[in-house]
Amino acid sequence: MRRIDALQVLVEGTADLPVVVTCAATSRELAAIADRPNHLYLLDSMGLAGSVATGVALGLAGSAIPRVVAIEGDGSLFMNPNVLATGGYLRPDKLLLVLLDNAVYGSTGDLPTYSARIDLGALAAAAGWSVRQAADPRTLRAEFAKALEPGGPAFLHVRIEPGNASGVPKLLEDPVVIGRRFRDWLASR
Ligand SMILES: [Mg+2]
Structure with a gap:
């Protein structure tokens, strides 16, 4: 399963939910499938999708x-x-973190991450996530x-293949505009 295949499944299930998505290829591919106001693309904010989602939750x-x-x-x-650790400690009821794990830094030449030897799902379980x-x-x-x-925090560990979808345009929208659009969507719920 490629990243874009996993994102296609997630798009089907998140039309009415706030979605906070990590930067670079993941944001680009999600926006290419469906660019919705409930998507908060964290352009250039690597490592913060879970933190922002924790605050929103x-x-x-x-x-x-x-x-x-x-x-x-x-x-x-x-x-x-x-x-x-923060999610396990604070236990936000509404938090769901979906990890798309391809064991590489997919936006910077597929350099390997620690994922081949360190199981992030096991770390989440040790911290108290389901x-x-x-x-x-499927x-x-x-x-x-x-x-x-209901009941959180929840962690969905998704193993995907390395590689980015071809022909996906860069996401050049101003982060301020993306943030405002997301806040307006949330306020309208
Ligand atoms: Mg990766």
């Missing part, structure tokens, strides 16, 4: 929105693994649906 406690979905990469999560796994679109669809059920 805490802020939405008591609201009608059931889940906040962070889409993170393995290189990015290794940059800021404190996301796992962890699910998927490695193909399993991802089923496990994502289960991970949307």
Whole structure:
């Protein structure tokens, strides 16, 4: 399963949920599939998708929105693994972190991350997250649906192949505009 195949499944299940997505190829590919106001693309903010989603999930406690979905990469999560400890400690009920793990830095020449030897799902479980796994679109669809059920924090560890989709344009929108669009969408819910 390529990244864009996994993102296609996630797009199907997140039309009405806030989605905070990591930078570079992941944001570009998600926007190429569907550029929606509920997507917050963290352009150039590597390592912060889980942190921002944690804050949004805490802020939405008591609201009608059931889940906040962070889409993170393995290189990015290794940059800021404190996301796992913070989520395990604060236990935001609505937080779901989807890790697209290809074991490489996909936006910088596929240099290997630590993922081949360090299991980020096991780290999340050790910190108290409920962890699910998927490695193909059918399993991802089923496990994502289960991970949307109440009770968090939840961690969906998705193994994907290295490689970026071809022909995907750069995402050159001003981050201020993207942030405002996301805030307006949230306020309208
Ligand atoms: Mg990666």
